[in-house]
Amino acid sequence: MLHxxxxxxxxxQRSTAFWTPLMQQLGWKVEPWSGGVNYLHGxxxxxxxxxxxxxxxxxxxxxxxxxxxxxxxxRSREQVDTLRDWARAAGHPLLYEDRYPYxxxxxxxxxxxxxPDRLKVELVAPHEDALAxxxxxxxxxxxxxxxxxxxxxxxxxxxxxxxxxxxxxMRFLDWPRPAGPEDVARHLRDAVRRWDAGREFQWAIVxxxxxxxxxxxxxxxxxxxxxxxxxVGHPHWGRGLAFDAAGAVLGWLRTQPAMHRIWATAxxxxxxxxxxxxxxxxxxxxxxxxxxxxxxxxxxxxxxALYAWCRSDA
Numbered sequence: 001m002l003h004x005x006x007x008x009x010x011x012x013q014r015s016t017a018f019w020t021p022l023m024q025q026l027g028w029k030v031e032p033w034s035g036g037v038n039y040l041h042g043x044x045x046x047x048x049x050x051x052x053x054x055x056x057x058x059x060x061x062x063x064x065x066x067x068x069x070x071x072x073x074x075r076s077r078e079q080v081d082t083l084r085d086w087a088r089a090a091g092h093p094l095l096y097e098d099r100y101p102y103x104x105x106x107x108x109x110x111x112x113x114x115x116p117d118r119l120k121v122e123l124v125a126p127h128e129d130a131l132a133x134x135x136x137x138x139x140x141x142x143x144x145x146x147x148x149x150x151x152x153x154x155x156x157x158x159x160x161x162x163x164x165x166x167x168x169x170m171r172f173l174d175w176p177r178p179a180g181p182e183d184v185a186r187h188l189r190d191a192v193r194r195w196d197a198g199r200e201f202q203w204a205i206v207x208x209x210x211x212x213x214x215x216x217x218x219x220x221x222x223x224x225x226x227x228x229x230x231x232v233g234h235p236h237w238g239r240g241l242a243f244d245a246a247g248a249v250l251g252w253l254r255t256q257p258a259m260h261r262i263w264a265t266a267x268x269x270x271x272x273x274x275x276x277x278x279x280x281x282x283x284x285x286x287x288x289x290x291x292x293x294x295x296x297x298x299x300x301x302x303x304x305a306l307y308a309w310c311r312s313d314a
Contacts, residue, residue, distance in 0.1 A: 001043070001044070002044050003044060004044060004045045004047055005070075006046075006047040006049065007046065007047070007048050007049070007119075008049050008050070008051035008052075008055070009049070009051060009116070009117055010051060010056055010059070010116070010117050011050075011116065012036060012037070012048065012049070012050040014116045015048055015115060015116050015117065016037050016048065017116075018090075018092060018115050018116055019037070019039065019046075019048060019115065020037070021090075022083070022121070023039040023046075024300075024301070025079070025083060025086070025293060026073075026123075027041070027075075028040060028046075031045075035049060036048050036050065046070075059117075060117045060118060060119065062118065062119060062120055068120065069119065069120035069121065069122055070119065070120075070121055070122070071110075071121075071122035071123075071124055072121070072123050072124070073124060073126070074111075074123045074125050074126075075125075075126075076126065077101070077109045077125040077199060077200075078200075078220060079123075079125070080109060080110065080111050080125045081101075081190065082174065082175065083111055084100070084111045085175050085176055085187075087111070087113045088183075089176040089295070092113050092114065092115070093113060093114040093118075094111070094112070095112035095113060095120065096112050100190075101125075101193075104122075104124075108124070109124070109125040110122055110124045110125065111123040136195075137201050137219075137252055138252070139151040140203075141203065141249065141251075141252060142248065143205075143244045143245050143247065143248035144244045144248070146207070146239065146244050147206060147207055147208055147214070147244050147245055148206050148208055149204065149205060149206070149248055149249070150203060150204055150206060151195065151201075151202070151203055152188055152192070152202045152203060152204045152216060153188065153192065153204075154185050154188045154189055154192070156188060156204050156213050157181045157184040157185035158181050158184075159204075159212065159213035160184050160188075160204075160213060160215075160216060161178055161181040161183075161184045162233070163214060163215055163231070163233030163234075164178055164184065165177070165178065166233065166234050167296070168234055169231060169232075169234050170296040171294075171296055171297060172266070172269075172270040172273065172294060172296075172297070173231060174292055174293065174295070175295070176295045176296065177295075177296050191218070199220065200218055200219070200220045201218060201219055201221075202216055202218035203216065203217055203218070203245075203249070204216055205217055205232060205241060205242075205245045207236070207241070214233050214235075214236045214241060215230060215231050215233055215236070215241070215242070215245075216230065216231060217229070217230035217245045217246060218230070219249050219253060221253070221256070221259065223258070224258055224259065224260045224261060225259070225260065225262065226253050226259060226261075226263075227262070227263050227264055227265075228246065228250070228253075228262065229264060230242055230245060230246055237272075242276060243276055243279060243280070246276070246280055250262060250280060250309070254309075254311075259311070260310060260311045260312075261308055261311070262308065262309045263282070263285075263306065263308035263309075264277055264282065264307055264308075265288075265291075265292065265304045265305060265306050265307070266304070266307070267292065267294060267302055267303070267304060267305070268287050268302065268303035268304060268305050269302075269303075274305055277307040280309075281309060281313075282308055282309045283307060283308060283309070284305060284306070284307055285306045285307065285308050286306055287303050287304070287305050288303065288304045288305075288306055289303050290302065291303065291304040
């Protein structure tokens with residue numbers, strides 16, 4: 001069992017601006033001390049120290065003798081994707097982007113980036129089996145009289161950026177507010193790959209009357225369970241569009257014989273989303289303390305309400 005690793009860095013303040021939010025998202029504890037910062041996980045820890053001035057000129061290069069990179073377990077593929085969005089939004093260099101998320105090989109779902117000293121950091125998701133092709137969802141779902149759902153494409157970038165470019169819409173979401181349509185287009189390219197790989201299924205929510213894309217909804221089946229999430233542009237709140245869209249996705253999930261649990265979370269203070277989940281007949285299982293980061297609110301981890309439907313409830 002590894003006890004600890006100690007690293008000298010070129011600029012401690014700059015390095016902790018990278019490492020502290022990353023390690024907090026991974027579930028490590030932060031312990032500043034007079035000489036540096038420790039990141040603790042169980043009985044092991046990483047220690048970061050300021051390199052003495054007389055040694056700064058040599059710099060760091062991962063191809064020299066010594067440490068090449070650090071690799072960490074992520075909780076899920078979704079967390080790897082979230083960390084990728086975080087790193088990009090914060091301006092941290094990403095590596096092997098053209099081969100994401102399988103730069104490490106088929107089935108090896110990982111993110112690679114650099115810290116301020118250009119130390120390579122690797123974040124690896126646990127192995128998960130993809131949904132079998134025979135059980136992939138339809139590219140279109142009937143969501144009733146108000147909206148229809150169709151598989152997203154990169155062509156939806158401008159419309160979805162317009163819907164997401166709103167502080168009120170983004171307030172409680174767990175991904176950063178996009179800076180422009182290209183951020184959304186990049187996300188949609190990833191969404192297409194995740195659909196094809198059977199990992200995540202994202203639909204555009206399309207208003208039937210005018211054909212406008214007003215938001216998205218996605219689900220992530222994993223064996224006997226699935227979670228889902230959605231967002232709708234502010235001008236379309238209060239019309240039941242999210243309820244109809246979520247009802248269609250839940251309806252499809254419930255037709256899958258192996259599906260026994262469907263769940264979703266909402267910020268504990270997001271009364272609008274919590275009421276919607278209750279209207280969908282999901283039961284409140286509890287409030288998870290300091291469980292989620294909301295980058296558009298800032299601050300530390302926030303409480304998150306967990307709701308679920310189980311087949312045994314029916």
